[in-house]
Amino acid sequence: MLAYIGLGSNLKGPRKQIEKALRALSEAKETTLLSVSSFYQSKPLLDMPGPNYLNVVCKIETDLSALDLLNFCQEIENNQYRVREVKWGSRTIDLDILLYGDQVLATKRLTIPHPEMINRAFVLLPLFEIEPGLKLPLLGPLKGLLERIESSDVEKYG
Ligand code: ROI
Numbered sequence: 001m002l003a004y005i006g007l008g009s010n011l012k013g014p015r016k017q018i019e020k021a022l023r024a025l026s027e028a029k030e031t032t033l034l035s036v037s038s039f040y041q042s043k044p045l046l047d048m049p050g051p052n053y054l055n056v057v058c059k060i061e062t063d064l065s066a067l068d069l070l071n072f073c074q075e076i077e078n079n080q081y082r083v084r085e086v087k088w089g090s091r092t093i094d095l096d097i098l099l100y101g102d103q104v105l106a107t108k109r110l111t112i113p114h115p116e117m118i119n120r121a122f123v124l125l126p127l128f129e130i131e132p133g134l135k136l137p138l139l140g141p142l143k144g145l146l147e148r149i150e151s152s153d154v155e156k157y158g
Contacts (some may be wrong), residue, residue, distance in 0.1 A: 001033075003069060004098040006057050006114070006123045010090050011025040014054040015039065015150070015158070017080055017093045021059060024076045031072075037126035039155040045120070054157060057098065057126035066100045070110050073097065086158040087146060098123065113138045121151035 005025070008015040018039070026033035036058045044050045060140045062069055073095035080093045105112040113136055117123045124146045125136065134142040 001062055003060050003062055003066075003105075004127060005056055005060065005073065006055065006094075006096040006098050007118070008053050008055045008094045008096075008122070009092055010044065010051045010053040011040065011092045013079075014051075016075045018054060019058055019081060020078050021093050021095060022056075024079070025058065025060060026039040028072065031060050031069075034059045035063055035130045037129045039157040040122055040126050040154050044088075044090070044152040046088065048090075053122065055122040055126060055154075056115045057064045057123060057130060059130055065107045066097065066103060066105060066110060066112060069097055069123055075084075096123075099136065104137050113114065114136060118145050119149065121146075121149055124149065125151055125154055 007018050007021055022036060025031055037056050039056045041052050042055065043052055065070060076095055077093055081094050097110065097112060097115050098117050100112050103112055118139060124142065128146055132142065136142060139145060157158055
């Protein structure tokens with residue numbers, strides 16, 4: 001199955017944290033890393049206090065089910081000492097399953113497409129960079145979604 005994962009970090013060397021998580025994704029025998037976007041920098045959403053974020057989106061091919069992919073992503077987060085303190089607080093690493101093939105899922109643990117992705121330029125811009133022609137289940141062409149949101153506060157980094 002093809003899947004897209006959004007990665008974000010604003011603590012403890014964000015670039016290093018994201019590179020480490022990408023390495024974990026690429027080294028797992030059930031997943032192949034197919035492409036990775038540039039790094040993008042933005043302020044924390046909703047004017048939350050904290051350092052700027054770096055975000056990337058990657059495309060993988062995986063034999064894992066959506067739920068096992070979620071478990072794997074959370075294992076990577078735990079390995080990088082992610083601590084869940086306040087909701088929407090700073091984090092060393094965050095991995096969000098954005099899309100899993102054309103699957104639509106709404107369970108307690110996992111909603112796909114990721115429910116917030118359509119509002120987040122730090123997800124849509126890197127996704128557009130690696131897959132400009134993408135059509136999302138339920139939500140339609142990525143290009144149309146990007147045109148609806150303000151994205152000037154997200155910039156390419158490095
Ligand atoms: N803000 C930005 N800019 N990037 C993120 O990845 C990000 N992730 C989050 C919250 C805390 C909502 N804010 C973010 O989870």
